[in-house]
Every structure is written in C-alpha cells, then in structure tokens.
Ligand code: ADP
C-alpha cells in the first residue's frame with residue numbers, strides 16, 4: 001500500500017493524522033466500502049483526498065452544498081491539484097465541457113452536486129474517467145428517515161452500478177444507528193442481520209463486517225464536564241459562570257440579534273467578548289474569528305454558523321444560552337470545549353419556554369397538507385407558472401419578497417418548501433449561481449496587438465479561447481472555475497484579469513450572479529391535486545418528534561450520566577459513567593447509610609429476579625425510595641456485575 005504520510009506532509013504540511021483518519025484511509029485503500037462518522041471539523045475531507053492522491057485516477061465527490069463545494073475545490077487547487085465541480089446553475093453544455101476537461105486532464109477530484117448526477121450523461125463520460133473512489137459527503141442526506149433527506153442522493157445507488165468494484169466512502173458527522181443502517185441500505189451495501197447489534201459491534205471494533213467497514217470515534221470525552229441549568233436569568237448565569245471560570249469561551253444563541261445583545265451585556269461586566277453570525281460581512285467574520293483564536297477576544301457569542309472547521313484546542317467553556325434543536329448539534333457544539341485534553345465545561349442553560357418551543361417544533365417543521373398546498377399555490381402564482389407547464393424550468397426566487405407579498409409565515413414557507421422538495425415537486429437549494437458570460441469584442445488583429453503590450457494577460461486570453469469554442473462570435477457562459485483550473489490561479493485573480501480585459505474593451509464580461517433559484521421538477525398542477533406521500537411524511541415527522549423528545553429528556557434529566565445519554569443516543573451503549581457531569585457529581589454527593597443501601601439493594605434484586613424490567617418500571621417498584629439513591633445502588637450493582645442493563649435499558653439479574 002502507498003505510504004500515506006508523505007502525502008499528508010507534502011500537500012497539507014501536517015505531520016500526523018487526526019483520530020481515525022488513518023484507519024479510514026487504509027480501509028478505503030484496501031478497497032472496502034466504508035462509513036466514517038466524525039464530528040464536524042474532525043477532518044473528513046482528508047479521508048477521501050489522501051487515498052485519491054495515493055492512487056491513479058480521480059475521486060468523484062458527491063457533496064450537497066454548493067458553497068462548501070466551491071471552498072473545497074479552491075483549497076485543493078491552491079495545493080496545485082487539478083479539481084473541477086459540477087453543480088446546479090451550470091448549463092448542460094458546461095457540464096459536458098467540464099466532464100470532457102476532467103477526463104482529459106490530470107484531474108484528481110470531480111465534485112458533483114447530487115441533482116446533477118444525470119445517469120445518461122455520466123454513463124457516457126464515466127468510463128473514460130478512471131474513477132478510483134466515490135466519496136459521499138454528508139451521507140446522512142441519503143436516509144429517508146433523517147430530517148435532512150435529499151431525494152437526489154438516491155441517485156447515488158444507480159451511479160454505483162455504473163462503477164462496479166469502486167469503493168464508496170460515506171462521510172457524515174451525525175447519524176443515529178437507524179440512519180447509519182439506512183445509509184448502508186441505500187448505498188446497497190450487503191444486507192445485515194440485526195441493525196443495532198451489528199452496528200454496535202462495528203462501532204467498537206472498526207472491523208470489516210460483510211465487506212464494509214464502519215468507523216466511529218468514541219463518544220467518551222473524559223475531560224469534558226456536561227451540565228444543564230434551569231435559569232431564570234440566563235445572562236446572570238452566564239456572567240456568573242464566566243467570572244468563576246476563566247479562559248476562552250463560546251456562547252451559542254439561537255438568534256443573530258441575541259449574539260450582539262449578550263456580547264454588549266458582557267462588555268458592561270468588563271468581560272472581553274465579541275459576537276458572530278452569518279449575517280456579518282465576510283471580512284468582519286474573519287477578523288472576529290481570528291481575534292478569538294488568538295485569545296485577543298475571550299468570549300465569542302455566536303449562532304451555530306460559528307465553529308465549523310475551527311480547531312481551537314484551548315476552549316475552556318461552551319455555554320448554550322438557548323437549547324439547540326437536536327442532540328447531534330448539541331454534542332458537536334459542546335464538543336468544541338477541551339480539545340487540548342484539559343478539564344473543561346459544557347453548560348446548557350434552559351427555561352420552560354425553550355422546552356415548550358421544542359415540543360412545538362415538530363408541528364412547525366411538518367406543516368399540515370393544506371398549508372403545504374397553499375404555499376405551492378402561492379409560489380406558482382408568484383412565479384407566474386402557467387398550469388400544466390414548468391417542468392425542468394428554473395426561476396429566480398426572492399423568498400423574502402415572496403413572503404412579504406403573500407403575507408405568509410416564513411417558517412411555514414420554508415418548511416413547506418422543504419416538504420415539496422423531499423417529495424420531488426421542486427428543488428429550492430441555497431444560493432445557485434447564474435454563470436458568468438464572456439464575449440470577445442476586439443477583432444483578431446487588435447487582440448494580437450494587445451497581447452504583445454500586455455503579456456500578463458496572455459494566459460487568460462489563451463485559456464478563454466481554449467476552453468470555449470465560438471467565444472469570438474457570441475456571448476458564451478463561462479466558469480471562472482474552469483479557468484482557474486487551466487490557469488492555476490485563484491478565482492479572485494481570474495476575475496480580476498477578466499475585469500481588466502473588460503476595461504480594456506477586449507471582452508464583455510458579465511460576472512456571475514448569485515441568486516436563489518427554484519427548480520420545478522414537475523409541471524404545475526392544481527393545488528388541491530397536489531399529493532404528498534403522507535406515510536413517509538408522517539414517519540419522518542414521528543422520527544423528528546422523537547428526536548426532540550430525547551433532547552428534552554437530556555435537558556431535564558437529573559440522574560443519568562450525560563456522557564452516557566449522548567453515547568447511547570448515537571448507538572454506543574458501552575460507556576461507563578463519566579463521573580464529572582452535573583448528574584454524576586450529584587450522585588457522588590449523595591450519601592447512603594449502610595442500612596439504606598442494604599434495603600435498596602435487596603428490593604432491587606427482588607424486583608428483577610423474576611424477569612427483566614425497564615429502569616423506569618424498576619424505579620416505580622421502589623416506592624418510598626429517592627430516585628437518586630436508587631440509581632446510585634443500581635450503578636453499584638452494575639459495577640459489581642450483580643445486575644446488568646442492556647442497550648434498551650432493561651435491567652436483569654446477571
Ligand atoms: P469536516 O469535513 O470533518 O467537518 P474538514 O475536512 O473540513 O472537516 O477539516 C477541518 C479542518 O481540519 C481543516 O482545516 C483541515 O485542514 C484540518 N485537518 C484535517 N486533518 C488534519 C490533520 N491530520 N492535522 C491537522 N489538521 C487537520
């Protein structure tokens with residue numbers, strides 16, 4: 001097998017791999033289909049980039065977010081590696097062009113957004129491309145039971161059939177065992193017998209099971225102390241904590257407005273703080289982030305837009321000023337504390353209002369059918385789509401203007417669109433790009449003269465002529481991406497040079513427009529005829545409700561170890577109590593007399609000797625005994641192997 005360390009050093013300058021990276025890379029290089037679960041910022045990209053570089057040929061990367069895809073391609077190109085991308089907003093001609101260039105260059109990475117996986121087109125070009133690996137980023141989007149289900153991801157299975165024997169690496173930050181299983185099924189990995197068991201075993205060993213491997217980092221964070229407080233005044237509690245515990249901190253809030261408010265309140269206490277959210281200009285965001293990383297700012301108050309890919313080891317405390325909407329996010333965000341291994345804190349602040357909102361979240365995220373129909377109708381009217389047409393068309397869609405004109409609730413609109421998307425009626429992606437266009441206006445002689453005086457612009461001219469036929473005669477859609485590949489320059493440099501040519505009157509350059517697009521996947525029909533597969537919709541809804549319920553439980557729970565609750569949520573029942581979360585500490589503080597202990601011990605054994613009971617049923621049987629005390633003895637008996645608790649929480653005699 002190729003030695004992968006020199007690749008890591010040569011292209012990234014890193015000396016060592018992060019946890020699991022090497023195992024995942026080796027699994028892929030051995031030709032195994034692999035599912036890798038790593039937290040956001042854990043370094044998933046490297047897991048497919050290194051093996052692709054270690055082998056002949058190129059890696060096909062399926063990635064859902066265009067903005068992230070562009071970042072990735074840009075970063076790879078900076079390392080001098082050839083990479084291309086195909087996404088919505090590109091014309092068919094451009095796609096064909098990109099496929100051709102990718103096949104005829106030493107391209108190592110071809111990024112494709114899933115809705116562009118047009119079977120016919122790929123069938124034609126794939127055989128000539130020497131694909132060495134298929135990487136599926138954000139692989140949980142393929143699961144129909146996950147909240148983030150994206151129907152175009154289902155096309156990946158068909159793609160696989162075109163590329164038999166090529167290993168698939170599926171990457172995701174968060175997936176419950178059920179979603180993991182579904183990912184494996186949808187990718188048509190060999191069937192398994194019993195979901196939970198196989199996956200749990202795989203989690204522990206990382207060994208090959210039925211021809212594919214699953215890798216998962218341990219959920220154990222032995223230096224991170226989780227706690228949750230119900231707080232009347234969250235700001236007072238935040239100040240109290242920050243004054244008590246010194247060191248770098250992140251405070252997560254739900255709204256952009258609140259980040260600023262809290263930051264200002266902290267200033268009044270002379271606590272060094274700044275705020276951060278996605279609505280700020282890029283340079284402000286970079287500056288704020290940098291100052292915080294360098295510890296010039298102590299506290300960053302932010303929305304969940306902050307933190308992706310940031311690797312600051314010395315964060316001592318992460319406070320959630322609002323309850324996030326799922327344990328996946330909570331675990332990731334809280335997990336940014338204590339990367340350096342020092343004792344650190346994750347504090348979740350909540351009030352009844354937060355929990356109440358969580359209870360209502362399901363209804364909000366899954367609007368009733370009449371509301372979905374209403375939004376469909378309004379969208380069709382807004383875009384003036386004649387009935388019986390529209391399929392395959394894409395429209396500029398200014399959602400804010402739409403909401404205002406039709407006086408609709410923004411949540412209803414957003415989540416109805418999501419439902420329509422998941423049902424295959426339309427696609428409303430994030431920002432989609434209307435490509436740039438170029439037309440030559442100088443004649444050939446003029447151009448020759450110009451190139452002599454401006455040799456620095458020679459390469460951009462040559463690249464344009466090389467990549468785009470007919471560019472002399474008519475306006476042609478171009479992609480700065482393709483040009484950056486040919487010119488080995490950054491997009492900014494390419495754009496600047498195109499602007500210069502425009503200023504010199506050599507070309508007409510119309511830079512690309514970022515505007516949200518709505519694609520219609522089927523012709524417009526009457527709203528009352530619009531059907532949704534209610535079985536699937538309701539099933540997703542139920543899963544979502546359960547997800548909220550588990551988070552509410554986690555927040556309110558006063559006895560169970562928080563690390564264990566998190567790990568078992570992700571399917572790992574093997575963790576022992578962390579001993580440092582608020583609940584563990586409460587347990588430790590609990591003093592039992594010998595008589596009390598004997599009494600509880602006796603009653604527990606008596607209750608379960610005739611058959612297993614759920615922990616809940618067992619506690620109900622122990623009338624008159626404080627729950628905390630009962631738990632303490634249960635833990636003790638478990639540690640002594642007198643009783644055992646299985647992954648479903650059933651307690652039985654050992
Ligand atoms: P993910 O996709 O898991 O969220 P990324 O692949 O975007 O994470 O990587 C996050 C950051 O971690 C990147 O800046 C990357 O360069 C860095 N990184 C990845 N692997 C390593 C490593 N072995 N050593 C140091 N930094 C790494």
Ligand code: MG
Nearest residue numbers: 041044045137
């Ligand atoms: Mg990633």
